[in-house]
Amino acid sequence: xxxxxxxxxxxxxxxxxxxxxDPGSGAPGPGEKFFGNFPDPYMNGLLHLGHAFSLSxxxxxxxxxxxxxxxxxxxxxxxxxxxxxxxxxxxxxxxIQQYMEILRYFPRRRxxxxxxxxxxxxxKSKAATKAGAQKYQWEIVRSxxxxxxxxxxxxxPYHWLTHFPTLAKEVxxxxxxxxxxxxxxxxxxxxxxxxxxxxWQMRKLKKxxxxxxxxxxxxxxxxxxxxxxxxxxxIGEGVQPQEYVxxxxxxxxxxxxxxxxxxxxxxxxxxxxxxxxxxxGQTNCWVLPDGVYGAFEINDTDVFILTARxxxxxxxxxxxxxxxxxxCLCELSxxxxxxxxxxxxxxxxETMYAFPMLSVLTDKGTGIVTSVPSDSPDDFMAxxxxxxxxxxxxxxxxxxxxxxxxxxxxxxxIPEFCDKSAEKVCHDLKIKSQNDKAKLAEAKRMTYLKGxxxxxxxxxxxxxxxxxxxxxxxxxxxxxxxxxxxxxxxxKKLMSRSGDECVVALTDQWYITCGETEWKLKAxxxxxxxxxxxxxxxNGFEHTLGWLNQWACSRSFGLGxxxxxxxxxxxxxxxxxxxxxxxxxxxxxxxNGNMYGKEISSIKPEEMTDDVWDYVFCDGPxxxxxxxxxxxxxxxxEFQYWYPFDIGCLYSSDATRFAxxxxxxxxxxxxxxxxxxxxxxxxxxxxxxxxxEIVAAESKLRAGLLTTYPDHVFANEMNIAIQETEKSYNFxxxxxxxxxxxxxxxxxxxxxxxxCGASGMNHDLLWRFMDVQTMLITPxxxxxxxxxxxxxxxxxxxxxxxxxxxxxxxxxxxxxxxxYLQDSIVSMRKLLxxxxxxxxxxxxxxxxxxxSVEKKDEH
Numbered sequence: 001x002x003x004x005x006x007x008x009x010x011x012x013x014x015x016x017x018x019x020x021x022d023p024g025s026g027a028p029g030p031g032e033k034f035f036g037n038f039p040d041p042y043m044n045g046l047l048h049l050g051h052a053f054s055l056s057x058x059x060x061x062x063x064x065x066x067x068x069x070x071x072x073x074x075x076x077x078x079x080x081x082x083x084x085x086x087x088x089x090x091x092x093x094x095x096i097q098q099y100m101e102i103l104r105y106f107p108r109r110r111x112x113x114x115x116x117x118x119x120x121x122x123x124k125s126k127a128a129t130k131a132g133a134q135k136y137q138w139e140i141v142r143s144x145x146x147x148x149x150x151x152x153x154x155x156x157p158y159h160w161l162t163h164f165p166t167l168a169k170e171v172x173x174x175x176x177x178x179x180x181x182x183x184x185x186x187x188x189x190x191x192x193x194x195x196x197x198x199x200w201q202m203r204k205l206k207k208x209x210x211x212x213x214x215x216x217x218x219x220x221x222x223x224x225x226x227x228x229x230x231x232x233x234x235i236g237e238g239v240q241p242q243e244y245v246x247x248x249x250x251x252x253x254x255x256x257x258x259x260x261x262x263x264x265x266x267x268x269x270x271x272x273x274x275x276x277x278x279x280x281g282q283t284n285c286w287v288l289p290d291g292v293y294g295a296f297e298i299n300d301t302d303v304f305i306l307t308a309r310x311x312x313x314x315x316x317x318x319x320x321x322x323x324x325x326x327x328c329l330c331e332l333s334x335x336x337x338x339x340x341x342x343x344x345x346x347x348x349x350e351t352m353y354a355f356p357m358l359s360v361l362t363d364k365g366t367g368i369v370t371s372v373p374s375d376s377p378d379d380f381m382a383x384x385x386x387x388x389x390x391x392x393x394x395x396x397x398x399x400x401x402x403x404x405x406x407x408x409x410x411x412x413x414i415p416e417f418c419d420k421s422a423e424k425v426c427h428d429l430k431i432k433s434q435n436d437k438a439k440l441a442e443a444k445r446m447t448y449l450k451g452x453x454x455x456x457x458x459x460x461x462x463x464x465x466x467x468x469x470x471x472x473x474x475x476x477x478x479x480x481x482x483x484x485x486x487x488x489x490x491x492k493k494l495m496s497r498s499g500d501e502c503v504v505a506l507t508d509q510w511y512i513t514c515g516e517t518e519w520k521l522k523a524x525x526x527x528x529x530x531x532x533x534x535x536x537x538x539n540g541f542e543h544t545l546g547w548l549n550q551w552a553c554s555r556s557f558g559l560g561x562x563x564x565x566x567x568x569x570x571x572x573x574x575x576x577x578x579x580x581x582x583x584x585x586x587x588x589x590x591x592n593g594n595m596y597g598k599e600i601s602s603i604k605p606e607e608m609t610d611d612v613w614d615y616v617f618c619d620g621p622x623x624x625x626x627x628x629x630x631x632x633x634x635x636x637x638e639f640q641y642w643y644p645f646d647i648g649c650l651y652s653s654d655a656t657r658f659a660x661x662x663x664x665x666x667x668x669x670x671x672x673x674x675x676x677x678x679x680x681x682x683x684x685x686x687x688x689x690x691x692x693e694i695v696a697a698e699s700k701l702r703a704g705l706l707t708t709y710p711d712h713v714f715a716n717e718m719n720i721a722i723q724e725t726e727k728s729y730n731f732x733x734x735x736x737x738x739x740x741x742x743x744x745x746x747x748x749x750x751x752x753x754x755x756c757g758a759s760g761m762n763h764d765l766l767w768r769f770m771d772v773q774t775m776l777i778t779p780x781x782x783x784x785x786x787x788x789x790x791x792x793x794x795x796x797x798x799x800x801x802x803x804x805x806x807x808x809x810x811x812x813x814x815x816x817x818x819x820y821l822q823d824s825i826v827s828m829r830k831l832l833x834x835x836x837x838x839x840x841x842x843x844x845x846x847x848x849x850x851x852s853v854e855k856k857d858e859h
Contacts, residue, residue: 018798019178021073023641033073034065035642037581040077040187042231043164044084046144047171055177056660057732063178063779064729064737068804073642075183075584076172078165078595080190082573083224083232083558087498089157092137096152157559161190165595176657176782178800182588184595187576188559191597192605193590197583198561198576200613202553205512206565210519211553213510217241217488218552220316220505221496222324226556227507228496231573236494240547241504244272245475246487247370249285251305252341252351259340261330262295262303269342269354270304272365272487276478277471278372280459281411282347283383286357286369289396291334293367297321303329305337306366313489316505334360334367338396344370345483346460346474348409353402357382359434365489373422374408375451377443380422382434412455412467414447419458421447507552510563512575515549551575582617585642586635603627658684661734661780684784687746687773691792694766701763710755711762713818715808717748718772720815722807725776734780741776745769751822767793772805 024032036058041051058074066072141151153159165186172179189195205211219241221228230237248268255263271285287293295303296311298319304311311326321327340354359378360369373380386393386403393403410419417424425443434440455467461477462470478484488504496502513519523545532538554569561576563569590608592599607627614620616635625632658680694701706712725741728734749769753761770793778785778799789799 020180020182021071023638024071031070033071036062036074038076040079042079043160044088047168053660056657057734059177060661060734060779061732063782063800066800067775067778074179076179077184077580078186079577080161081187081560081576084497085160086157086558088137089155093155095136095138158190161186182593183584185587185591186595189561193597195561196605196608198571199564200610201579202571203564203610210513211510212513215506215508216511216550217504218507219490219502221498221500221502223498223500224496224557227552228502229572229574232497234495234497236492239491239494241488242491244274244487245276245478246485247271247273247279247344248483249342249344252343258336265303266301267303269368270306270366271368271370273370276475277467278375278411279346280348281372281374281409282344282352282370283349283373283406284352284355284371286360286371287334287337287354288360288362288367289334289356291362291367293332294328295330297327297329306368307362310366313503316503318506345478355386356396374411374420375422377422377426377440380426381431385434411459412451413458414450414455416450421451509552510554511550512553514551520545582643585639586616589635602631657780661738691770695792702760703763706762708759710752711765714748714752714765716811716814718769719807720810721745722772722805723810738780745773774799775802775805
């Protein structure tokens with residue numbers, strides 16, 4: 001299909017405001033209105049195929065409801081809040097100041113170095129994109145297609161807000177998005193109306209007691225000097241702080257020569273554990289022989305030996321002599337620590353020693369690990385190796401008296417495994433050594449959860465209590481006695497977009513109390529009533545509601561809206577984007593169609609007081625305001641009508657949309673196939689040519705009622721396609737809709753054409769086919785559909801407004817009978833071909849058959 005029909009359809013759409021939506025006169029009935037929402041994309045770069053795929057789901061659904069006659073509102077906004085844009089602008093500024101003239105001579109990357117536009121594979125590609133391949137910000141900005149002379153403008157973070165949203169809007173128009181562009185906006189204080197909206201939201205939450213200031217563990221970027229939320233991360237979305245109990249294993253004097261500099265201080269090996277209730281069973285501790293450790297000052301008297309990474313985390317958790325700056329008194333290797341005599345809290349053994357273990361991790365926890373061989377299969381096998389292998393002890397200089405006297409200490413009874421669960425499971429699985437990783441992982445899986453859920457303490461002051469009850473009590477005891485401290489670590493490694501590895505910090509900041517019981521129950525009840533078309537998506541929501549507790553809503557760096565009562569902080573980038581769907585309902589009234597809110601409007605930003613917002617959104621009393629009552633009532637009516645929302649250039653845009661619909665449904669990684677887009681161009685072009693031929697040969701088609709068997713079969717297939725496609729659209733299964741509404745219809749039409757033979761095809765049936773196929777594919781390929789509707793079928797108005805085609809009740813028995821008939825024909829043809837080929841084979845010893853003489857046509 002040429003670009004002209006598509007361009008004409010797009011121009012007509014915009015000129016005649018097909019996608020602009022206003023509320024009806026009264027409350028909408030079921031199915032009368034459809035308000036769709038797409039998460040506003042972040043504007044630190046260009047939109048990509050991943051955006052198009054996600055957006056296509058909403059676009060197809062909206063177009064389907066518009067086709068059904070619903071009043072459809074599909075707005076679109078641009079998210080600019082947060083630190084990534086500011087961090088990128090600052091990084092570019094630093095590079096220009098540092099390198100000046102050198103930057104302009106950076107070699108351009110070859111096209112082959114970039115990710116091909118058709119290589120969208122879902123979540124993994126998203127993570128790779130966030131991590132980035134370019135080293136310098138100058139290169140990254142230049143990769144957007146900018147000339148060197150333009151790049152310096154991006155030192156100003158607000159230039160990003162004027163550049164990328166404008167480009168995105170034009171791309172989305174070319175994509176054919178059926179959007180009400182009057183309602184578009186950018187976030188941050190660049191838009192004074194949205195700024196006023198967010199400030200009202202925060203004041204409202206604080207007044208309701210939902211915003212508090214407190215000390216909490218938070219993922220934190222030392223480089224940015226502020227908490228690092230999901231949007232701010234290059235690696236590690238969804239990673240949360242993991243809380244440990246840090247066991248203070250005191251190094252017993254006299255100190256060995258390598259620790260003489262620490263003499264007179266209280267020195268501890270600091271071991272992080274998730275199982276404080278098992279500390280009664282300690283026999284030793286483990287260190288990584290070639291690991292790099294340090295002795296770090298915690299306060300005036302205490303020194304912790306652990307990894308530098310752990311010390312940095314502690315420094316941001318108020319456990320360092322100098323806040324946020326670990327002080328290392330001396331560097332140590334794991335070998336330096338082997339053989340240290342230790343005294344550990346709760347342990348029955350008065351003295352124990354540090355032993356080597358090659359599987360100790362130094363990028364998680366502290367690099368120091370307690371050993372409880374009664375309940376840990378790894379600890380049991382590692383200790384057994386040292387006990388039974390003298391050469392191994394000799395290799396690390398371990399004396400027999402440090403190792404051999406230490407036996408397994410029973411501490412927890414598990415009905416399935418008795419009192420020494422690790423020993424029993426290792427024996428049952430026939431594990432030979434600590435190197436049998438696969439079997440040890442299985443042993444841990446078998447014992448770890450059972451110990452917590454079914455175990456009973458058999459030692460200590462909490463003996464007789466279930467482990468689940470005793471664990472928090474033992475944790476409290478350790479903390480109160482001062483023999484342990486709390487320590488938090490990221491669950492996994494994560495990097496900020498600024499390029500530093502994040503830590504967990506104990507920060508004093510503003511939080512939204514999302515975990516409040518009554519509030520959470522309302523959210524759970526709300527979720528149960530939402531029609532979610534993917535079980536995986538519902539599980540994701542339920543999981544998030546499970547862990548979400550206090551959400552940090554303030555930041556000190558980036559772009560956004562200032563917290564109105566504490567302006568040193570900005571509202572965090574997700575907290576300012578939870579209610580923007582409500583803002584869509586009034587944005588066009590406030591902004592006068594300008595996404596930055598800079599046009600002259602009948603309402604001034606400062607007139608949008610809390611009383612006005614309450615009146616519009618919360619059914620509050622009429623405010624004392626200079627805003628005309630007609631406009632106040634218009635905004636209130638818009639909100640009450642639309643809210644809540646109903647759902648959350650290599651190829652032509654229709655071919656791209658076709659391939660996106662075919663790329664998959666549900667939550668699995670999608671696969672945009674280049675060949676599908678290419679073939680879509682050919683299919684749609686070929687279909688237009690066929691329709692034009694049919695229209696030109698209209699007088700030669702058979703007129704009158706449906707009289708032949710193929711007529712009835714074809715009509716029935718169209719009825720089935722209409723019903724199946726409707727069902728697929730209703731459940732947002734767009735690949736299925738494309739199958740039944742296009743592919744299956746094409747096959748039915750082709751079969752009808754072959755079956756008609758000399759009697760010819762029925763005129764009315766072909767016109768119905770062209771009508772039906774055009775309407776069924778309109779949500780996915782609107783430009784193609786409008787071209788066919790207006791230019792070939794000569795219809796009035798727009799296909800998108802034509803209404804869903806009416807179908808008679810499908811005759812499923814006819815479909816089954818026809819399938820049997822067609823299958824039988826295929827089978828008989830194969831049988832005849834086989835017989836004919838067999839009869840032509842000469843018998844052994846016989847003369848070859850003479851070639852058959854073709855009879856002349858006597859007609």
